[in-house]
Amino acid sequence: MLKIARIFQIVERVQSAQLQRFLSTAPVLCGKTVQARAVAEKKPAPEEDLSFVMNVFKGQVESTQIFPFPKTLTEEQRETLEMMIDPTQKFFEEVNDPDKNDALEKVADESLKGLWELGAFTLQVPQDLGGLGLNNTQYARLVEIVGANDLGVGIVLGAHQSIGFKGILLFGNKEQKEKYLPRVSSGEFAAFCLTEPSSGSDAGSIKTRAVLSEDGKHYILNGSKIWISNGGLAEIMTVFAQTPVQDPKTGKTIDKVTAFIVERSFGGVTNGPPEKKMGIKCSNTAEVYYDNVPIPVENVLGGVGNGFKVAMNILNNGRFGMAAALSGTMKTCIKKAVDFATQRTQFGQRIDNFGGIQEKIAKMSMLQYVTESMAYMISGNMDSGSKHYHLEAAISKCFASEAAWYVCDEAIQIMGGMGFMKHTGLERIMRDLRIFRIFEGTNDILRLFVALTGIQYAGASLRELQQAFKNPAANLGLIFGEASKRVVRKVGLSSPPAIEHLVHRDLVGAATMLAKEIDSFGQTIEMILIKYGKGIVNEQFILNRIANATFDIFSSAVALSRASMALSENSDTATHEKLMAQAWTLEAMDRVKINLQYILRGQNLDNFQKMSAISKNVCTAGGVVQLNPLKI
């Protein structure tokens, strides 16, 4: 009991303003900030969160959204989708030419025209407003084809519909939807304008401002945005700007971010030349300037002062699309590598006979399998109305972008010198892929987001227990349930959460391993809370390892769920999927063990200090510190 009391004190400290500040600059879900505020205001228990990842931070398995693998398409939706696959695939094989687009540094005219005709720019706009009305799962399947063929085009399409006008789709009122959605469906480009020269990851710090005109009919927008995809093409933009609002509590005027729908034709909107880039060259990236742009007040999107929430929800909502697209990209890379490996002979053998090549192909396939499974699991959950997918979506974006990079790199390696040749096609894919780890929230920021949101949630649940202790008589059940679980853990008698019953019997062994690591993970988080309190916010060496452990736990659960589905349906590829899920889980669980060890072991913590010191030295020296061994 003593120990529990101590946890409470610490948890109190974790609910600090500083954590809120950090989370508010990371892509945080609106519901979550509200929930966090509720805790700060000493309101009772936070609502139950159905996110698997979130609950892993409490050492618990919340299986609703993971097992069984979601199947959300109706028969009709499936048929419609099936019909759409061939024409889309044919378009990318026969009309669109990724190398030509790359060389031109724009999408070739006939291809762009074809994409508009194909309907590729308006996949999710409701049909009565000129779109195809596809759900997220259908969207994922088509985007997979785009990703398999041309990531540059993928960004032209994604900047338009996954972020450009998504705000209107998610937050627009009836008039806004009726006015703008038909236009963005029939030839007018949209863009999402958040980043500024001095605000990238710290999006809350933007300086672009919009002030109400004297007659109260317009906001007058001033400022500039940088690196806006479709920025040179867009007629309709979702622009984020600071607006003065009155704080209801203090009565003081403060700046809060508001989202606006801005038309280029409002006047005062200009843009810079297209940026020269490493990859996705056919996608237009440009600075956009706003000089006294009059925005009608009815173009406020999602309410004055709610812009941050609007921005983060748009980004969260679209992340699964990246996972879907990149799982297509990985398929393409794997195909190229395998075509080569099964034909190339060296040392008298086809190279796919060598263990070294086999391991590469196996790892590439598992990464593709996991990414693809994440994409469809998240889109499926979103389609069935889930509100608790934000950590999973963030993980899928990081995981997919890193997996695709690895897969493309290994495909090049398997092909040797041939992989390095331009005409093989992998060099363009590699250049195109690099940006995915940077935009829409860098993977580094998203890792912090995942780790801190989870820790905060675990902390809040401890705090709930503390509340219960204030009135023990009324909360006996909760106290005995939760408290005894925690005490038991402390004395090492805990039993891991049950997952075995959720997977196919052939995968029980892997599931047991996973359950054990989820339990260790929960315990580690508890210890972290005790040891660091609010200071955890600044422990990025630790937070990154927590995030990585979360990725491994989530990815394994996803793989086990997908393979269980295949096994129970007795599908043609079931045994292959089983192999992948088993092999993946074993390796992932080994990594979890190491990551948790690093967080807890003095020797490794000491190493973090060393690395911090090394970095400081190098930054002070302005580069490599030591001379070469010759000292000349």
Added chain:
Amino acid sequence: MARVLVGVKRVIDYAVKIRIKPDKKGVLTDGVKHSMNPFDEIAVEEAVRMKEKKIASEIIAVSCGPAQAQDVIRTALAMGVDKGIHVDIPAKEFETLQPLHVSKMLAKIAQDEKVDIVILGKQAIDDDCNQTAQMTAAVLDWPQATNASKIEKGDKDVTVTREIDGGLEVIKCKLPVVISADLRLNEPRYATLPNIMKAKKKPIKKVTPKDLGVDTAARIEIVSVEEPPVRKGGTIIPDVDTLVAKLKEGGFVP
């Protein structure tokens, strides 16, 4: 303006590797990708272009086959056809359905729908019969223009360029007419996604062979379906020297 009927057959996709059923009575179709017979796509495209040029007033697509035949009708509708007719043939019966059956059914529909031009693919890529257009013309006692690579409609006739061995033949036929489409007639469009959505609202009428007065009882029995003899595997040779050595070894060069 003409009323046009097109035939659309659902066949195993051209890119699929065909596998024979273990009992050797046919090929495996379950879970195998199917699509519209490529020559029928050309027929549909030609009809749609006629409509775009205001030469045709209405286009009807017919498919004879099991329930899934509706998939290719939907594709035709998405390409621009106005309405579909599905002649429902149980899967088992479909296995022994012959061009003669199909042409009788098409002929009946052509009469019922008062069409002026029937355009069919010159052959289906599954059974390669190349008979249906000819038989349909015979049943209807209409002129026929097979293997068309160009169609020009006049007032009461069509001028058709036909691909024949070693050249082209230009013929003029009175309407109504049955035409079969060859490879070079046009390059079919793909259905755009918005048109796929719109096609869902277009009507598909379902009829049975009995409704059309056609007896589809099997006239043939499938005795055996065999794989073509396997080609002996080739090898990729690493360089020219090895190639020359191999050629010498095989006695192909002195």
